[in-house]
Every structure is written in C-alpha cells, then in structure tokens.
Amino acid sequence: MTADAAALDILLAVLLVFLVWRLLTLSDLFKATILFIVFGLLLSLAWVRLRAPDVALAEAAIGSGVTGALVLDALRRLGAHGAVDEARPLRLNLARLSGGLLVACLGAILLWSVLSLPAGWRGLSAEAMAAMPHSGVTNPVTASLLNFRSHDTLLEIAVLMLAVLGVWTLDAEPKPSAEPAGPILDLLVRILLPLMVVVAGYLLWAGGHAPGGAFQGAAVLAAGGILLHLARPFYLGNHVIIRLVIGFGFAVFLAIGVMLVVGGGRFLEFPSRHAGTLILVVEAAATISIALILLALFVGNVREGAGRDAP
C-alpha cells in the first residue's frame, strides 16, 4: 500500500471513531442525527477501501436514502422537547464504567484475535472461485448470496418482511400534514424519480457480474418512494395489493426452492444451466418486495384519510 492510500485509510478510521464518539455524546439529537448520516457515508467509503464494493453500495443507498430520512422523521416525532437528550453528555458512573470496561475488553480480544490471524488468510474464497462456473453469475458476492448460501438470503428476506409486520402491530397514526411541495421540490422529484427507477434496474442487472443486486436496487427504489412521500404524503395501508407485493419476493424465492424439490432436486438447488435465469427472477421479485418493504417502514402505520399533526 502506498503512503497516500495509508493516509486516506488512517484519516477514514480516525474520522469514523471521532464521529461515533460525538454522536453518542452530543446532547442535541439533531446534530447527532446529522453525524449519524455522515457516519453512514464515511462507512460506505470504508467498505470501498476494504474492497467490499457491494457492501459499500448497499450502505450508500440505505444510509443516505432510507436511514437518513427515517432518523430525521423520528426526530420530528420526538418534538421540540425530545430533540435534546438531557441524559447526555454521558457522565461517568459505576454501571457505565463497568460497561465501558467490558466493551474495552471485547475490543481488545477482537483486536488481538484479528492480529493473530495467519497472514494471507483466504477463508473460503478458493472454494467459492472453484464453484463460480456453476453458479450462473460472475459476481462472487451474488453467487454467495443467491446460490451458495441462498437459504440465508431466503430467511433474510423473511426478516425484512417481519419488520413491516412489526410496524403494522403498532398504533396507526394520522398522515403527517405537509405544505404543497413547491415548484423546485416538484421539479426535483420529477427528474429524480425516473432516474432512480432506471438506476435501480441497472443495479439489479449489474448484480450478476459487478457490484449491485436486489438489495442495492431496492434501496434506491425505496429512496425514490420516500422522496415522493416527502413531497406528497400518501397512504400505504395493509391493503391486499400492498401485502401481495410485500410477500411477493419471498413467495417467489420459496416457490422456486420447493419446485426444485418437486422436480427431484434438493431445496434451493439451482441447476447450473438455469441458475443465472433463476437468480435473476428471484432478484427481480425480491427487488420489488424489498423496495416496498423499506418504503413501508418509512411511511409507518398511517391511517387512511387526511390527518393533521398534533398541534
């Protein structure tokens, strides 16, 4: 590694630690929120430096789109009084001291364990590379997620679905009132929304051979939905069509897995000739579902009809 690259990495690492410290100790929750959003962006740079561009892409899309809007909206719910956390800055007491010591020990153990790893550690990359020709795709990350370890991914999509169900169990609240969007915001939405749909499709397609895939595409799509919702709040209940779209990706994935069993194979065993197609089908269905899931998480459990914020 060159000195310039090392300088960049050290700068990133220092910044990340500094940001975490500040966002945990600031009593003004708005500032903490902004630092959290910035933290997400820098984390995505860190993933790039760690040569995990797929994760970087996911972090960039989720961090700057969905999570950013979500935490700012959460701040609105706290209201003027909740925006300042009186319990901060953290004062030292016995519980916090022992907690801190515990975390320090954990950190030391981790650091030491990582340092004790043999040099040139490759994990399972050799096995993965050997299996790549039968995976149906050329991006090893997609091959791992959608083929080698598709069982994990199937269950992870279920986890995302559960998040929406969890939101629906909470009390419904009135739709947030909003002033008319105004010409500039209107223009922004008009230009960005189609672009986001195109980029989402591009990421989905690129996932087969380059960084990208269902989750990244869905995050961009969801960000488009959030932008639209911010400009013109809409109702997104648990209507049958919404439920159908939310369950669609998981249902398609599971159905393909079961169909392969009926066809004489094992659960989720993609025949290598059709693996590419099947993966694309699963990813396309998952993209739509995950996008709506993320959007539903942002919209929350909103009651139908024009509501007003509590005064």
Next chain:
Amino acid sequence: MTGFMMFMAATVLASVALGLCRVLLGPTRADAMLAAQLLGTGAVAVLLLLSHATARSHLADVALVVALLASVVSVAFVRRLKPVGGHNGGA
C-alpha cells in the same frame, strides 16, 4: 498518477471532514445540513478519485448512487423539521 489521485482523494476527504465542525458549531440546523451536504459531494469526489486510482470502474456506480440519493436527506429535513429549531438554534 494513481498516487496523485489517491493523495487528492485524501485531501478532499480531509477538507470536507473539516467542514463537519459546522455541524458541531451550528448555530442553526440549516448550517449542520449544509455541512452534511458538502460531505456528500466530497464523498462523491473521493469515490470517483478512488475509482481511478485503484482502477475499479464500478466504484463510479457507488458515486452515482451517492449523488442520486444526496438530496433525500435534505428534502426530509425541510419537509419534516424546522431549519431553525434545536436548543441553541435560532439565536
């Protein structure tokens, strides 16, 4: 050449990170928002520079996504929060 680009990436990152002091200084929420936006653009520049320096053209996709979604947070801010609030804002 790649060393130069890497150095420039580090410089851009350092300078926009310096701008983050504005988040801590305030005084208004709008100021903090501006600093975050600057960092977003800085991240796009860093990603493009890294993409060239490390010869990984797909990093430009990450930059594209960051640029595409950069406005979502600002829009959420102006639509859901008052720009002058906060406990020391609006002073």
Next chain:
Amino acid sequence: MAVLDWLSMALVGAGTLFFIAGSIGLLRLPDVMTRLHALTKADNVGLGLIVLGLSLQTSGPMEVVRLLLVWALALLTSSCACYLVAHATLQARRETGHDS
C-alpha cells in the same frame, strides 16, 4: 508523461482546491446564506473540475458519460437542496422574526 496527464492532474488539483475553499468558507463565513455560496462552489465547480480531469483519463466514452452523469446529478441535487434549505430558512425567519 503526456500533456494530457498534466492537464488532468491540474484540473483535479484545481477541483480539490475548490473543495478546500468550500470547507473554509463553510467555517469562516458569517451566516447560512453566505455559507450556501461556499458550499455551491465546492459542489458545482470543485466536483466539475475533478470530473473533467478524470474524464481525460478514461478508457472509453461510456465512462465519460457516467462521470458526466454523476456531475449532472450532483449539480441538480445540490442546487435544489440548497434552494430548499435556503427557502425553509427564510420562511422560518419570517415566522419567528429571528435573524440567524
């Protein structure tokens, strides 16, 4: 090194200078409205120069298109976002009578 390389480095270096200027402006200028100006310089010119500099180094036209697209997006989103923040700030000032 070719002339193109020197030109590219000069453009990228100039872009970086704009980022530095933008950051300093964000810290030194007195209020939100003036700081907005500093920000837009970094957003528009800084990123633009870097994109131009990198465009000279690309292997194919598609990459140039992608770079320019990123810049165009940044131009659009940053100017819209700056407008929205400024507009909201003005509105809030009018409502509260505060000047900040």
Next chain:
Amino acid sequence: MTTAAWMEALLAAPLAGAVIALISGRRAAALVGVVTAFATAAASIALAFAVSRSGVLRYAVGGWGRPLGIDLYVDGLAAVMVAITGVVGACISVCAAGYFAPKPTHADLPSDKHDRAWLYWPLWLMLWGGMNALYLSADLFNIYVTQELIGLSGIGLIALAGGSAISAALRYLLLALAGSLLYIVGVELLYAGYATLDLQQLRDRIDANPSTFAAAALMTAGLLAKSALFPLHFWLPPAHGHAPVPVSAALSALVIKTGFYLVVRLWLHVLPGLAWAHLATLLGVLGAAAVFWGGVQALMQERLKMMVAYSTVAQVGYLFMLFPVASVPEALPGALLLAASHAAAKAALFMCAGSVLAVYGHDRIRSINGIGTRMPLTAVAFALSGISLIGLPPSGGFAGKWLLISAAFAAGAWWWAAIIVLGGLLSAVYLLRALAFAFLEPPIAGFGRAPWGMEATSLVLAFIAVGLNFAARPLSELLNAGAG
C-alpha cells in the same frame, strides 16, 4: 417419505403458511394458520419417527455442501426439539384461533387492537419456521439468521398486545440484538480461525487456542442472554407477562429453549475438545441461582401471568444444571425431558392464566377465588401442569428431574440433586399459593365465560406434561439413534 422430505417440509411449510397468511389477510389468516400448524406438527412427529428409524441425516441445501454451502443436519437432539415445538406449537395455534378471533373478550387485548390481531398468524408461523430452521441447521451463520427471524417475529408478537407491552417488546428487541451481536462476533472469530461455518467441520478442526475460547465465550454469553439465564433474565418477565396469552405461551415454552439448545449443541457437540469444566460449573451455578431467584420472585408476584413468567426464569435454571453433569449419559435425556415437560406445562399455565383473565377480567392472584368451581377444566389443567413443574410423580417434570438427579449422583455431585429438590419445593410453594386462592375461597358471582378453546387446549397440554412421565425411554432411544 424420507427424513430429507420431512426436513424440507418442516422448513418450507411454516414459511409458506406465513406468507400465505400475510397475503390472505384478516379473513383467512387464522384458517391458513391452523392448517399450517397441524401440517407442521404432523411433519415434526414424522421426522422424529424417521430419525429413530434411519438415524441422522445431513442435507446440503442448494446442493453445494459444506463448507461453501449450508448443510442441514438432523440427529436425535434436533428431532426432539422439533417435535416439542411441533406438538406444543399446534396446541398454541388452536388456543390462538380462539383468542385472536374477530370478537375478543380479553382484558389484555384491547378491542381497538383487534383489527390487526390477524397479524398474529404470519408472525407466529415465521417464528415457528425460524425455530425449525434453527434446530435443523448445521451452519453457524445460518443459525444466526434463524435467530434474527425468531427474535424479530417475537417482538412483533409481543407488540400485538399494545400499551405497556410495547416497551417490553422494545426491551426484548435490544436484548435480542445485543445477544445476536455477541453471537455473530464469535461466529466471525471461528470462521476466521477455521474457514468453515459447519458445526461438524468445526468440531473436527477445533483446537484450544485463545481466539477459539474468546469466540466460544462471546457466543455463549449471547445465547445465555437469549435463554434468559440468571442474571440475564431481566427482560423476560415484562415481555412474557405483557404479551397476549398465546404469545406468552410460545415465547416461554418454546423460544427460550432455542438458546438452551444452542448452548447444548455448542458445548456438547462442537466444542467438547475445549477444556470447559469451569464453564460447566459456572453454568450450573447460574442455573441454581436462577432456580432460587426465579422461585422467590414468582412467590412475590401479584399477577398470575407474571408469576408464571418468573417461574420460567426458575425452570430455565434446571436446564442449565445439565452442564456440570453432562458426562453422565442420563443427563441429556433428563434435561430434554425437563425441557419438553416445561414446554407443555408452561404453555398450559399461560393458557390457564388467559382463561382466568377472560373470566375474571384480571389475573390478581388474591382475587381469583372460586376457580375450582367456576372453571373446573382450568383448575385441573393448572393443577396438573403444576404437578409437572414441581416435579411430583407421575409427570414429565418428575421423570426429567429424576434422570438429572441420578446423573448428579453418578457424577458424584449430590449438591446439584439437592438444589433440584429444593427448587421443586420452592415451585410447590408458589404454585400452591395460587391454587389455594383458586380452590379454597368461596366462588364469587358474575363475570364472563372462559373461552372453551383455551381451556381445552390447556388441559390437553397439561395431560401431555404429565404423560411425558413415560417418555424417558423412547427419548433416550431417539437420542441414541442420533448418535449412531
């Protein structure tokens, strides 16, 4: 059908049921749920028979095989856990069909919540699918994902009760996340050390280096938090006490056991190569502390549901007393029998509490006089499951404790036996206190009617808890089929 087919069915059926219930919504969710529940329960029992007949099976999901792909693995231990989940899960589903029916009469489920009561079904089936996937998995990371599935659906289920259950659900969420974090850090360390996530391969490759110890300690800590072993039990009583009745039953009877199962799997099957005698003693001591702390707390509770929830804290303690005597062959069947009878008895007890709530509109122990005459079915179910929890013969609780006590003596550690006996006395005290109010006081007039589904199910479960007295031998045989 073969073992593999039953495994596939056990993975896919609840998940498919969940997504169908989600899509079909309020009208048909309960129907889908109950049908899926019975199908899954049948498959669970079939799997146990298949394993006892043809032994263990390894199954490569996706056809890749370890270490690249994910393997499923079923042995006697996994089959027993799946079967417990299946039988108790089916009973809970029947109870829930009545409980979450369109017109609720339950004091703890406000009527404005009832238009989203159908969400119970997709959440519960996901939870069930997650538990099956966890028991059948042979892959550390896959197990992490199943834990996420279980944790998140559990949180949604608790939140269904609304009100004060929300904060309990949030606490449970934070606990589950912290536990998962510790677990996953341990998994990363093991993967970094051995380049595999497969349990069997890890067992073969493991050597006693400090990084492995660190990984094992982190994972165990995370799992102990999830199985609510004292002193990490603080989150359990509010979560289990405030959730809707079928949810409390599922969480207390089944979900807690997943953490215990993983600790067993980890230490008895993956890491026996590490010298862990001290840890085993520590787990036993914590278990003993849990027995007393949970018992005393249960005695002090004013509400029946909270008492039953604290009783779970105590009962988890018995399970962990397996570890100091684990070298004795009777110990594991004993602990599993205890786990099974606790699952049945605890689900029954929560349903009894639910019936009481429905009839009396409250569950304050001091004012539940007259249950014996007003609700004889519930009273009998309460008494029978109490017998099993205390460990009186004949009951599953008795048989399990008997095996554990013999194991303790065989290991030359009589003090564990003493603790088990004393703990039984303690549970007798708090259960009899509640029963005394239920039986001895004269009945008072008025109030509602007990939902028959809940009463009947609690009785069935109580009989299962008692009948498990005779399950010791088949259970041992099944476990040995796993070892073969």
